[in-house]
Amino acid sequence: MRTLLTLLACCYVVTAAANNEKDPLISPSTKSALVGAAGVTSTGSSASASSSAPSAPPRKLTEREKEAQAEADLSARIQERLAIMRANQAARVAAAAKAKKQAAAKEAAIATIPKVYSNVWSYEGETGPANWGKINPAWAKCGTGNRQSPIDIRDGMKVDLEQITFDYHPSSFNVTDNGHTVQVMVGSGNFLTVGNRTYELIQFHFHRPSEERINGKGYEMVVHLVHKDGEGRIAMLALLLERGKPQPVIQTVWNNLPLEKLDTAAPVEPLDPLDLIPARRDYFTFMGSMTTPPCNEGVLWLVMKEPVQASPAQMALFSRLYPLNARPTQPSAGRIIKESN
Known part of the structure; x- marks a missing residue:
């Protein structure tokens, strides 16, 4: 109960x-x-009820909130893209700097290697006179000098020039076909005196046609006799050749030509260079240069007025060896040219 x-x-x-x-x-x-x-407990009942009830749907964003969210997303993507671009640019800059450094190192290594320039020249084509100054820096005067030879001798001032004194005598000699001309080396003891200065004959060689012209007139050939004094200064004597009777010195040289180019013949017989000199000793004189590379200037030129005769057969023999081996004449403007009365 x-x-x-x-x-x-x-x-x-x-x-x-x-x-x-x-x-x-x-x-x-x-x-x-x-x-x-x-x-x-009432709260217990409510908690139980709420736990079993479905959750409320998420709140919808306003238009302003949507725009703000879109701007934030776009800004994040832009920053990400900029970061990639900066990284690529940095990589390119680093690669360029590395390549530049390697190129500089290569150039420095090449600069330490002595550069070998060509010594090949000719009278025609790419290695001809127009390009001598470009082939080798040591030959720059050939293209830039202002006292280059040969020249067309015009407007010479007639003055009382000192007569040239020749102290030549029979000497030993050898003959070389050097690939550019026939060159005759003469034994020591042959001298030329002019202007109170004495020069020794070293060698003579031939050009066809004549490199020098006189008032526009050229000659079939010319002989250049190269002289040097004790200080290394050069005096060049030019003998113009025209057709006529045989020349004995030239015949002696032709008789002893080597059989091959770049070869040398050393005859036993002597040669007298005085036999080349014409009877008349009047001459033109001016300052010029060598007519072959390196075309050094400061050369005293003495061009004899009277031509030397050589036979057609003698000239024809040389023309077979060297049809053309003459440098074109250079401008004579501004030159002081003197000539004997």
Whole structure:
């Protein structure tokens, strides 16, 4: 019986608590007491209900919020792209710097290697006179000098020139076909004196046609006799050749020509260079240069006025060896040219 009464009391309390929870006239503290007495909490019931209810949908963004989000996304993508571009640019700059450094090192290595220039020249084509100054820097005067030879001798000033004194005598000699001309080396002891200065004859050689012209007139051949003094200064004596009777010195040279180019013949017989000199000793004189590379200037030129005769056969023999081996004449403007009265 006692147990039954207890159960009934509990049912009443629970029913009252349930009804009184909805009653607005009952205070919250009374409701809590009633619920507590019944062993049930209202919050527990609500928590249970809310846990089983579906979650609320996410709030929709406003247009302003959407625009802000799009701008933020775009800015992030731009920053990412800029970072990639900067990295690529840095890589290119580093690669260019490395290539430049390697090129500089290569150039420095090449600069330490002595450059070998060509010594090949000719009278025609790419290695002809027009390009002598370009083939080798040591020959720059050939293209840039202002006292180059040969020249067309014009407007000479007639003055009382000192007569040339020749102290030539029979001497040993050798003959070389050097690939450019026939060159005759003469033994020591042959001298030429002019202007109170004495020069020794070293060698003579031939050109066809004559390199020098006189008032526009050229000659079939010319002989250049190269002299040098004790200080290394050069005096060049030019003997113009025209057709006539045989010339004995030239015949002696032709008789001893080597059989091959770049070869040398050394005859036993002597040669007298004085036999080349014409009877008339009048001459033109001016300052010029050598007519072959390196075309050094400061050369005293002495061009005899009277031509020397050589036979057609003698000239024809040389023409077979060297049809053309003459440098073109250079401008004579501004030159001081003197000639004997």
